[in-house]
Amino acid sequence: MNVHLTFNSQPATRNRQLSITGSKSETNRLLLLQALYPNLKLENTSNSDDSEVMSKALQNAQPLTLNPQLVDVHHAGTAMRFLTAYFAMQEGKEVVLTGSARMKERPIQILVDALRQLGAEIRYEEKEGFPPLRIKGKKISKSKVSLPADVSSQYISALLLIAPKLEHGIELTLEGKITSVPYIQMTLGLLNEIGVKTSFTRNTIKVNPQPATRNPQTITVESDWSSASYWYSIIALSEIGTQITLSSYKKNSLQGDSALVQIYKDFGVETIFENNSILLRKSSNPQPTTHNLQLNNSPDIAQTIAVTCFGLGLGCRLTGLHTLKIKETDRLEALKNELTKLGAVISVTNDSLILESYSPPLEGSPKGGVAIKTYQDHRMAMAFAPLALKVPIVIEEAEVVSKSYPTYWDDLKSIGFTVSEL
Structure with missing residues (x-):
């Protein structure tokens, strides 16, 4: 049209x-946290395509079967990155995470390498370093990981968002000059809002584990x-x-x-x-x-x-x-x-x-x-x-x-x- x-x-x-x-950036972060902590209630969420894709993928993920579930995020880059991390730590689930032709041209190797440092099981289905990805969820017990600091903040946020549900949390070292600091701070701020303890000192970010289900809580997403x-x-x-x-x-x-x-x-x-x-x-x-x-x-x-x-x-x-x-x-x-x-x-x-x-x-x-x-x-x-x-x-x-x-x-x-x- x-x-x-x-x-x-x-x-x-x-x-x-x-x-x-509501903010697409805040909504997508909170949707992932809601999947980890079901007692979290959200208001004024984004009605964007990206957030709809994210919500649908999180709601429809099935347990591990003979054939992995296909999850298509279309053009939603945030969903691709956040869901890569989310499915990597979902024990008993296997997915093939894919997207549009343009999505298959958008690099994701830095995030995949970081998740593999933690013990994730991810492999590329087509071109090395790019979606689609075959992800077999497993328990992740390692906690220390590093990646370049000048990459998209979504790689960093993807790791931080799953951190409180990992056995030992995460200690993330950012190498070099950090970019998009406000988006990292947004992620940490939302984690703090639901009670997760974090710290961001120089180039090191720590997120403490919080395995327990939270008490009911409502968060209103800013526009x-x-x-x-x-x-x-x-x-x-x-x-x-x-x-x-x-x-x-x-x-x-x-x-x-x-x-x-x-x-x-x-x-x-x-x-x-x-x-x-x-x-x-x-x-x-x-x-x-x-x-x-x-x-x-x-x-x-x-x-x-x-x-x-x-x-x-x-x-x-x-x-x-x-x-x-x-x-x-x-x-x-x-x-x-x-x-x-x-x-x-x-x-x-x-x-x-x-x-x-x-x-x-x-x-x-x-x-x-x-x-x-x-x-x-x-x-x-x-x-x-x-x-x-x-x-x-x-x-x-x-x-x-x-x-x-x-x-x-x-x-x-x-x-x-x-x-x-x-």
């Missing part, structure tokens, strides 16, 4: 309110800050005075993407925390300068920021983006390809993106709208949509947003965007 997006006038300055679904990023972009690209309220958000968030609050100040967006919600208001026009941002701890908002800067005619230099090369697509190359269509002067390396200031922005764009390819990447679709405030935009394969934000197009319609299927 392709959609044509337009906006004939700026959003009204009256306050509009939207409820954003997703990555999803909020697109609304920050919309406000930044709007007239002064435009505002919108999003719920439910915490000032002291576990999510690294809450860095949006500080980052978007430079784009004229003010954030006001009030009654478990955030009010976003366009309070000023940004200064014509090049914005230098280190996004090592929040790479998922890089696409949104790059598109915002382009829409405002600003330059930016975004660094710390090496993990974007192995996402749903190579996000850096995808950004370069699609922003170039709109007239951007942009360059990328293995871990950075440089966008030159462009004034006036979007001059000469075709009236029918430039077609933006999404590369089966939900964040490409959602990051480019706010540009419809400036010029017509066509988003190809628009249904891909269901991966993390299924109601995105409906929410855009609710504030005045015209979203037409082509």
Whole structure:
């Protein structure tokens, strides 16, 4: 499904309110913990495809049979990593964990090697180092493991999440400079919330064992800050005075993407925390300068920021983006390809993106709208949509947003965007 997006006038300055679904990152972590501790009750969970896949896989896993159960996570990278660790310690279960064609191109050897250090029984079904994986669950008694510190935090979190149910917990040594620290801290924070003792000192993380079933406990998932990023972009690209309220958000968030609050100040967006919600208001026009941002701890908002800067005619230099090369697509190359269509002067390396200031922005764009390819990447679709405030935009394969934000197009319609299927 392709959609044509337009906006004939700026959003009204009256306050509009939207409820954003629970954080995908928090939900997927808590779903795994709920599988380990069944008395854990979750509220405001994400309705994303990724979380649905994760939940289904955890609920439908069968005991060991003659033929291993096939578990297909499709495009859900988080589910692939977390479930690899989960099934490795499920005694009496054997699965073949697979996914989409793109998933079979996404490396997982670092996590598999770490689990094998602990004694897990995992083998590759096709290409060495990549899914699909054949996993035979067994009791894991080893506790010391190490892996490179600059890898995807999901590898690290996968190990930490299963740690409290291992006989001796885990002592994880991270070798080198650590990236995506907020996501590691999120995992540890959620473990602490359910009563698991942890420590994170220098490059060593320890998680104590907690084998007993917990007393009943309810955790409400905070709404997703990555999803909020697109609304920050919309406000930044709007007239002064435009505002919108999003719920439910915490000032002291576990999510690294809450860095949006500080980052978007430079784009004229003010954030006001009030009654478990955030009010976003366009309070000023940004200064014509090049914005230098280190996004090592929040790479998922890089696409949104790059598109915002382009829409405002600003330059930016975004660094710390090496993990974007192995996402749903190579996000850096995808950004370069699609922003170039709109007239951007942009360059990328293995871990950075440089966008030159462009004034006036979007001059000469075709009236029918430039077609933006999404590369089966939900964040490409959602990051480019706010540009419809400036010029017509066509988003190809628009249904891909269901991966993390299924109601995105409906929410855009609710504030005045015209979203037409082509």
